[in-house]
Amino acid sequence: TGQSISNYFTVVTGTRQPGDRDGPEHMYFVLVDNGRTNLVGGDMQEMLRCIRCGACMNHCPVYQTIGGHAYGWVYPGPMGSVLTPSYVGLENALDLPHAATLCGECGVACPVKIPLPDLLRKLREKQVDRGLRPASERLGIRMWSWFAQRPRLYALAARIAARYLRFQGGGLRMINHLPFGKGWTVGREMPAPPGRTFRDLYAKRKGR
Numbered sequence: 001t002g003q004s005i006s007n008y009f010t011v012v013t014g015t016r017q018p019g020d021r022d023g024p025e026h027m028y029f030v031l032v033d034n035g036r037t038n039l040v041g042g043d044m045q046e047m048l049r050c051i052r053c054g055a056c057m058n059h060c061p062v063y064q065t066i067g068g069h070a071y072g073w074v075y076p077g078p079m080g081s082v083l084t085p086s087y088v089g090l091e092n093a094l095d096l097p098h099a100a101t102l103c104g105e106c107g108v109a110c111p112v113k114i115p116l117p118d119l120l121r122k123l124r125e126k127q128v129d130r131g132l133r134p135a136s137e138r139l140g141i142r143m144w145s146w147f148a149q150r151p152r153l154y155a156l157a158a159r160i161a162a163r164y165l166r167f168q169g170g171g172l173r174m175i176n177h178l179p180f181g182k183g184w185t186v187g188r189e190m191p192a193p194p195g196r197t198f199r200d201l202y203a204k205r206k207g208r
């Protein structure tokens, strides 16, 4: 993977010509569209350039951490996070456009210059526009927004949360039950934060 030409590359020499020792008399092509033409002219049209080289996957920190099966369909990695919702429907692949840190590595690595981070962002916007995101997430973002507009309160809340999570991690410093994020701890433990926020550490470093 990571090559600049597709794995699925076939050289077809055509039917048997006069002077050829062998070869087929007839040649038929069966094109399986499988929803691809639906992408023509749409927001995701640029994905049709994908040659399935896998470079975006190999540079993706999310793919490197969770592996291919977590993407749940044929295509893993950033290309899968765009292709799968495009083929099976955005409402049937709600998590995939969010399986990215938007670090931009996939867009840089792609040999055919597909702007994968932009496409992932577009899919996220469509989810919001269509009201597909869960109510709990919308409420959480609203709460975060409310706090973020009040910096002192935000800093205080972050300090309390960091200390609480540190306490919850116990001696092993691992959290095995998150009240508002059960999905995280169903199959794995979450490392507890050190108990101090970035602001605390920054202030200490600056001697403030």
Ligand code: SF4
Residues within 6 Å of the ligand: 049, 050, 051, 052, 053, 054, 055, 056, 057, 079, 109, 110, 111, 112, 113, 114, 116
């Ligand atoms: S999106 Fe780009 S980097 Fe990823 S598999 Fe397709 S061609 Fe390769």
